[in-house]
Amino acid sequence: MSSASDIQRQPYVSSAAKKAVLIFGGGFVALTALLFASLCFGEASISIQTVMEALSNRQNLLDHHLIWDIRMPRAIIGMLSGAALAVAGAVLQNITKNPLAATDTLGINAGGYFMVVLGTVYFPSLLHQSPFLVAAVGGGLAATAAYFLGGGRSATPIRLALAGLIVSMVLGSFTSALHIFHSFKTQSLFLWGSGSLSQLDWSGVQYAWPWIIVAIAAVFVLGRQFDVLELDESTASSLGQKVDVIRVLGLGLAVLLAAVIVSVVGPIGFVGLVTPHLVRLAGLRLHRYLIPASALWGAVLITAADVLARLVRSGMGELPVGAVMAMIGAPWLIWFVLVKIKGVSGSTSPSSMNIGRLPIRFRYVHLVTMMSVLTIGLILISMTLGGTRIPLDSLLGSLIGAKGASSYSVLLQLRLPRTLVAAGAGIALAVSGVLIQSAVRNPLADTSVIGVTSGAGLGALAILIAWPTLPIALLPIAAIIGAVTSATIVFLFSWHKQLNPSVLILLGIAVSALASAGIQALIIHGSLWGSTAYVWLTGSTYGRSWNQVVIIMGFLVALLPFAWILGRRFDLLALTDESAIGLGLPVRRTRLAAMTIGVLLAAGAVACVGTIGFLGLMAPHAVRMMIGHHTRRSIVLSALLGALLLVAADTIGRTLMAPMEIPSGILISLIGAPYFLYMMYRSFIK
Numbered sequence: 001m002s003s004a005s006d007i008q009r010q011p012y013v014s015s016a017a018k019k020a021v022l023i024f025g026g027g028f029v030a031l032t033a034l035l036f037a038s039l040c041f042g043e044a045s046i047s048i049q050t051v052m053e054a055l056s057n058r059q060n061l062l063d064h065h066l067i068w069d070i071r072m073p074r075a076i077i078g079m080l081s082g083a084a085l086a087v088a089g090a091v092l093q094n095i096t097k098n099p100l101a102a103t104d105t106l107g108i109n110a111g112g113y114f115m116v117v118l119g120t121v122y123f124p125s126l127l128h129q130s131p132f133l134v135a136a137v138g139g140g141l142a143a144t145a146a147y148f149l150g151g152g153r154s155a156t157p158i159r160l161a162l163a164g165l166i167v168s169m170v171l172g173s174f175t176s177a178l179h180i181f182h183s184f185k186t187q188s189l190f191l192w193g194s195g196s197l198s199q200l201d202w203s204g205v206q207y208a209w210p211w212i213i214v215a216i217a218a219v220f221v222l223g224r225q226f227d228v229l230e231l232d233e234s235t236a237s238s239l240g241q242k243v244d245v246i247r248v249l250g251l252g253l254a255v256l257l258a259a260v261i262v263s264v265v266g267p268i269g270f271v272g273l274v275t276p277h278l279v280r281l282a283g284l285r286l287h288r289y290l291i292p293a294s295a296l297w298g299a300v301l302i303t304a305a306d307v308l309a310r311l312v313r314s315g316m317g318e319l320p321v322g323a324v325m326a327m328i329g330a331p332w333l334i335w336f337v338l339v340k341i342k343g344v345s346g347s348t349s350p351s352s353m354n355i356g357r358l359p360i361r362f363r364y365v366h367l368v369t370m371m372s373v374l375t376i377g378l379i380l381i382s383m384t385l386g387g388t389r390i391p392l393d394s395l396l397g398s399l400i401g402a403k404g405a406s407s408y409s410v411l412l413q414l415r416l417p418r419t420l421v422a423a424g425a426g427i428a429l430a431v432s433g434v435l436i437q438s439a440v441r442n443p444l445a446d447t448s449v450i451g452v453t454s455g456a457g458l459g460a461l462a463i464l465i466a467w468p469t470l471p472i473a474l475l476p477i478a479a480i481i482g483a484v485t486s487a488t489i490v491f492l493f494s495w496h497k498q499l500n501p502s503v504l505i506l507l508g509i510a511v512s513a514l515a516s517a518g519i520q521a522l523i524i525h526g527s528l529w530g531s532t533a534y535v536w537l538t539g540s541t542y543g544r545s546w547n548q549v550v551i552i553m554g555f556l557v558a559l560l561p562f563a564w565i566l567g568r569r570f571d572l573l574a575l576t577d578e579s580a581i582g583l584g585l586p587v588r589r590t591r592l593a594a595m596t597i598g599v600l601l602a603a604g605a606v607a608c609v610g611t612i613g614f615l616g617l618m619a620p621h622a623v624r625m626m627i628g629h630h631t632r633r634s635i636v637l638s639a640l641l642g643a644l645l646l647v648a649a650d651t652i653g654r655t656l657m658a659p660m661e662i663p664s665g666i667l668i669s670l671i672g673a674p675y676f677l678y679m680m681y682r683s684f685i686k
Contacts, residue, residue: 087219337503619638
């Protein structure tokens with residue numbers, strides 16, 4: 001006779017069984033259908049009958065060889081990749097207790113990609129022997145840095161996502177530098193770097209499958225331990241759980257899975273972010289069900305993206321599967337942030353803008369005077385340096401039109417505008433950083449975080465590749481349109497969340513990922529690696545003319561007065577929203593005004609010098625350490641410091657390896673990366 005408890009459990013067991021049947025049964029059916037679609041579609045369409053014949057009785061026919069030697073390895077590596085990344089995402093979300101944790105948001109993919117490119121250039125023999133080991137070292141170091149810089153165990157979703165984004169930006173800058181200076185050695189890595197499942201034989205599958213199967217099996221065996229980690233740490237420890245050991249094991253297995261995939265097919269994002277959430281939303285939370293279900297539906301998701309990439313082929317060819325996954329995953333992330341994440345939090349308190357003060361106190365007037373003299377002096381010195389040196393007295397004579405100094409006038413017509421453009425773009429990016437950090441109330445935010453930089457780059461590349469017959473003069477306009485469009489999307493979606501700073505940043509990450517995927521696809525299909533267009537994307541003042549001077553000065557003249565006038569209002573944004581509203585400030589409109597001015601300033605800079613990161617992060621930080629939080633004073637000092645930094649980068653870039661030039665954006669990244677990582681430590685680890 002059944003007990004009362006057994007009777008009560010029957011509906012639950014029946015419900016769980018139905019969910020399991022639907023999830024696993026539906027997954028296998030979907031994966032089987034997608035497998036056949038993957039074998040049928042491609043450069044040449046193959047009928048389902050021919051596929052069935054090839055699978056049941058292979059003959060010495062071209063179609064059969066194509067199915068077994070090209071398309072089947074591609075389909076299998078896609079399934080393995082999806083399963084591995086999904087399981088890695090499930091583990092990372094568990095050990096960090098963070099719904100936004102995945103191999104891409106923690107920087108693991110970027111770390112693996114950087115190390116593989118580095119190995120291709122400097123130690124190809126080691127890379128050839130142990131690609132997994134090389135990628136694992138990069139991915140492991142990146143994940144560790146993102147985890148601890150994001151706050152470790154106390155990391156909130158926004159902190160962890162932002163830390164992973166910054167680590168990825170740092171590594172991306174170094175990777176771009178390697179691509180530029182070693183374009184011949186690394187050009188074959190561009191398609192791979194966007195996430196490509198293309199296989200020429202079974203070698204990739206043979207290499208990857210043992211690692212993936214063993215790692216997923218290990219995760220499955222540890223399922224009960226991961227279940228206990230769902231509890232708070234003290235409860236888990238009281239139940240005998242070795243929390244730190246399980247966390248380290250989980251991180252190691254996740255990095256292993258990601259590194260194997262990166263070493264074979266390149267970095268593919270969003271699979272590990274999306275799939276575990278879909279499985280949990282379907283009702284499976286225990287890891288003995290979550291892990292195999294995530295592996296199954298991760299394989300379904302990647303295979304679906306691969307089939308979709310072949311079905312929507314354009315005149316430029318087939319999209320990389322990584323780009324397709326970004327197009328699928330970014331809208332999902334937007335929906336998830338707006339609907340599923342409740343009470344999203346991050347660096348939104350006034351204390352979050354407090355990054356410390358220097359031990360020496362500076363008077364504002366003295367700082368303005370000193371930095372103005374330094375900036376003007378550097379601009380003059382900059383114009384004397386380059387492949388051909390100009391004596392300072394001849395430079396001054398040429399500038400004032402003195403007799404006998406005209407021999408350098410032609411050279412000055414090249415150097416003067418590019419130097420002025422560098423100074424103007426530095427001013428625009430630095431002031432943009434001040435305004436956006438004030439609006440978002442986060443010292444680690446700038447236009448790169450809210451998608452403006454990537455949107456501008458996508459708009460410019462669209463002119464260069466998708467519509468190459470259009471006049472090149474439209475490139476700045478396209479960059480501005482791309483930047484404003486990206487920012488508008490972020491603003492519109494976050495408007496009903498009161499332009500919450502954390503929501504703005506998370507949505508910006510999604511939009512930035514989407515635009516970056518488009519950029520990668522355009523670079524690959526336009527064969528732009530190593531070209532002037534690719535260098536422009538990394539940030540360059542090379543070849544700038546008086547047209548760009550007029551553009552950047554127009555933006556500065558039109559927008560800086562508004563930033564100054566509204567400066568006092570922007571100061572109140574440093575308070576909590578409740579305090580600012582109590583003082584009569586319309587917080588949402590003021591935040592929108594600050595963001596709008598900041599976005600337009602950054603768009604003007606990107607239109608003139610390309611995508612330069614970190615400058616809008618560094619300058620406001622340094623100024624805030626000297627004078628504290630004061631928007632109007634920060635605008636003035638940040639503008640001077642931004643001009644100083646970018647003119648210095650332009651000068652060093654054209655003289656250090658003359659006649660070869662180093663893009664200014666690369667140099668700013670080399671300066672900004674270590675500084676910014678230190679500032680992350682100061683801001684997060686308290």
